[in-house]
Amino acid sequence: MMQLTTGERQLGAIVLIALAILGIAMAAAGRTDVLGIHGAMVLLYSLALLFLLFSSAFGPEPSPARLTRYYDDPIKVGVGLTLFWAIFGMFIGVWAAAQLAWPILNFDTSWASFGRIRPAHTSGVIFGFGGNALITTSFHVVQRTSRARLADQFSPWFVLFGFNLFCLIAVSGYFLGVTQSKEYAEAEWYADIWLVIVWVTYFVLYVRTLALRKEPHIYVANWYYMAFIIVVAILHIVNNLAVPLSFAHAKSYTIWAGVQDSMVQWWYGHNAVAFFLTAGFLAMLYYYLPKRAERPIFSYRLSILSFWGITFFYMWAGSHHLHYTALPHWVQNLGMTFSVMLLVPSWASAGNALLTLNGAWHKVRDDATLRFIMMAAFFYGLSTFEGSFLAIRPVNSLSHYTDWTVGHVHAGALGWVAMITFGSLYTLVPAIWKRERMYSAALVEVHFWLALVGTLIYVFAMWNSGIIQGLMWRTYSPDNTLVYSFLDTLLAMYPYYIARAFGGLLFLIGAIVAAYNIWMTVRAPSAAQLPLDEDLPASDRPLDGAAPTPAE
Amino acid sequence: MFTHETLVEGSKMWGLFYLVGFSICVLIYTFLPANRERFERAEREIFDKDDGPWT
Numbered sequence: 001m002m003q004l005t006t007g008e009r010q011l012g013a014i015v016l017i018a019l020a021i022l023g024i025a026m027a028a029a030g031r032t033d034v035l036g037i038h039g040a041m042v043l044l045y046s047l048a049l050l051f052l053l054f055s056s057a058f059g060p061e062p063s064p065a066r067l068t069r070y071y072d073d074p075i076k077v078g079v080g081l082t083l084f085w086a087i088f089g090m091f092i093g094v095w096a097a098a099q100l101a102w103p104i105l106n107f108d109t110s111w112a113s114f115g116r117i118r119p120a121h122t123s124g125v126i127f128g129f130g131g132n133a134l135i136t137t138s139f140h141v142v143q144r145t146s147r148a149r150l151a152d153q154f155s156p157w158f159v160l161f162g163f164n165l166f167c168l169i170a171v172s173g174y175f176l177g178v179t180q181s182k183e184y185a186e187a188e189w190y191a192d193i194w195l196v197i198v199w200v201t202y203f204v205l206y207v208r209t210l211a212l213r214k215e216p217h218i219y220v221a222n223w224y225y226m227a228f229i230i231v232v233a234i235l236h237i238v239n240n241l242a243v244p245l246s247f248a249h250a251k252s253y254t255i256w257a258g259v260q261d262s263m264v265q266w267w268y269g270h271n272a273v274a275f276f277l278t279a280g281f282l283a284m285l286y287y288y289l290p291k292r293a294e295r296p297i298f299s300y301r302l303s304i305l306s307f308w309g310i311t312f313f314y315m316w317a318g319s320h321h322l323h324y325t326a327l328p329h330w331v332q333n334l335g336m337t338f339s340v341m342l343l344v345p346s347w348a349s350a351g352n353a354l355l356t357l358n359g360a361w362h363k364v365r366d367d368a369t370l371r372f373i374m375m376a377a378f379f380y381g382l383s384t385f386e387g388s389f390l391a392i393r394p395v396n397s398l399s400h401y402t403d404w405t406v407g408h409v410h411a412g413a414l415g416w417v418a419m420i421t422f423g424s425l426y427t428l429v430p431a432i433w434k435r436e437r438m439y440s441a442a443l444v445e446v447h448f449w450l451a452l453v454g455t456l457i458y459v460f461a462m463w464n465s466g467i468i469q470g471l472m473w474r475t476y477s478p479d480n481t482l483v484y485s486f487l488d489t490l491l492a493m494y495p496y497y498i499a500r501a502f503g504g505l506l507f508l509i510g511a512i513v514a515a516y517n518i519w520m521t522v523r524a525p526s527a528a529q530l531p532l533d534e535d536l537p538a539s540d541r542p543l544d545g546a547a548p549t550p551a552e
Numbered sequence: 553m554f555t556h557e558t559l560v561e562g563s564k565m566w567g568l569f570y571l572v573g574f575s576i577c578v579l580i581y582t583f584l585p586a587n588r589e590r591f592e593r594a595e596r597e598i599f600d601k602d603d604g605p606w607t
Contacts, residue, residue, distance in 0.1 A: 070604065144598070144603075145598060147605055148605050215594075215597060217591075217594045217597075219594055219597070219598065287598065290595075290598060290599075291598060296595035296599070297595055300591045300595045301582050301583070304578070304581070308574075308578040312574060
């Protein structure tokens with residue numbers, strides 16, 4: 001925040017004071033309702049940020065020379081927030097997985113019951129980890145590919161801290177028992193309205209920065225980020241249209257009724273996968289993969305064709321979540337057809353990524369960061385194939401409501417989304433902090449294998465248990481009665497649930513290793529900034545052992 | 553009259569034409585010879601070494 005001008009600091013202070021007053025109003029109106037607790041949290045959050053802002057408020061005006069550099073301060077904070085949410089969200093995930101094997105782990109409390117920690121896990125990893133990673137990398141990529149500094153210095157902070165306030169309100173709400181009962185959209189009306197404000201600011205900032213670009217052509221990664229920002233805004237607004245009980249209550253009711261509600265929810269839900277968990281991460285792929293491999297993308301034209309294919313087709317695929325329901329049959333067919341067609345642009349993207357590596361496979365062997373990105377492209381291809389397959393109605397009759405779906409989601413979330421994120425972070429962190437390389441290449445290697453083995457254990461466990469579950473549910477005796485009771489299927493799941501929790505644990509440990517490695521990279525003195533002969537107290541003098549390790 | 557049937561007909565028939573028309577536009581944009589240089593430049597521009605905004 002050291003680079004903020006007086007005007008920007010004043011604007012920040014005004015916004016934070018307004019937010020603090022809003023927090024007081026929410027607390028006063030809501031009283032003992034969860035809205036009241038959230039009001040107190042909004043108040044504390046804005047006061048904490050106000051304290052941070054004031055503690056540097058009387059510093060000198062920033063030098064105009066800053067405008068000749070990219071604005072990377074929000075990116076640095078964003079990396080930290082990304083890692084915090086990764087560890088938090090994955091920890092809750094391991095806990096939820098362990099509860100399925102050992103239900104005692106809810107400690108007989110309501111706040112730790114599976115129904116509450118499960119959305120805390122999904123929101124923590126999707127919005128907390130994924131969302132912060134997307135915002136952070138988008139600020140990096142848009143500046144580098146546009147050759148322009150972010151359009152102003154206030155809105156990046158507003159977007160970053162505003163988004164994290166949303167995550168905080170959402171996740172704490174689930175523990176307190178507040179939910180809209182819409183998957184990936186559980187947060188209540190006031191958090192939803194706040195997210196709209198933050199998101200519109202994000203959109204305006206992104207467009208303004210693109211408008212300042214010195215490159216005539218907008219690089220394809222920015223198209224994906226723009227699709228992510230625009231479509232998530234549309235989805236979020238339409239799916240969350242709701243009428244609160246009153247302005248003093250957290251509870252609201254959706255304006256959609258019956259099967260329309262289901263259809264809107266899964267139009268939202270599947271496009272959350274498409275535009276939150278795919279489009280933005282493909283943007284990372286199209287920037288960090290060529291950068292890391294030091295090879296241009298195999299075919300730029302193919303990336304354009306697959307962009308329009310993915311954005312167009314995904315919009316129609318959501319109804320495959322509602323096979324065999326009251327949704328009209330032709331709408332189910334439409335969703336199924338578009339899901340199958342989606343395989344073409346999806347595999348075009350995955351193939352484009354893997355073909356880019358032709359001629360650089362020795363780097364994949366030697367460089368764990370590039371291997372993260374390669375594995376992500378591989379898992380992207382795998383899970384999009386699986387997705388198209390599961391969307392076919394007769395296949396869905398076996399897989400729906402079973403762990404197969406959970407396995408599919410995690411092949412995408414762990415194998416694709418998380419791996420491309422870590423590959424991008426390992427490329428971004430040394431670049432932003434002007435370090436030659438990560439603190440430890442060996443730890444990147446350790447992380448890679450933990451992540452890969454964890455993902456494989458998780459996904460194979462869920463494939464097995466899901467198919468067994470589906471088959472047991474549909475096994476009839478010759479007299480046309482069900483052979484297995486529901487309890488029988490649970491007993492059959494037990495070993496797989498243990499394996500799944502173990503796979504998730506490995507992945508969590510990998511994320512902790514990444515956080516440590518990145519922390520040490522940031523702390524490591526860069527040779528240019530801190531020469532060894534500098535006049536420093538002995539304890540601050542960098543030791544030889546703290547020097548970055550040689551190239552891998 | 554704007555009814556359920558109108559929507560169904562719109563989706564079933566005009567949706568298809570929309571898809572076909574849209575695909576043709578994308579194909580033209582992608583393979584237009586005038587765009588060749590722009591795309592080839594885009595492939596390479598991310599490798600420029602200088603790390604600062606252009607003024």
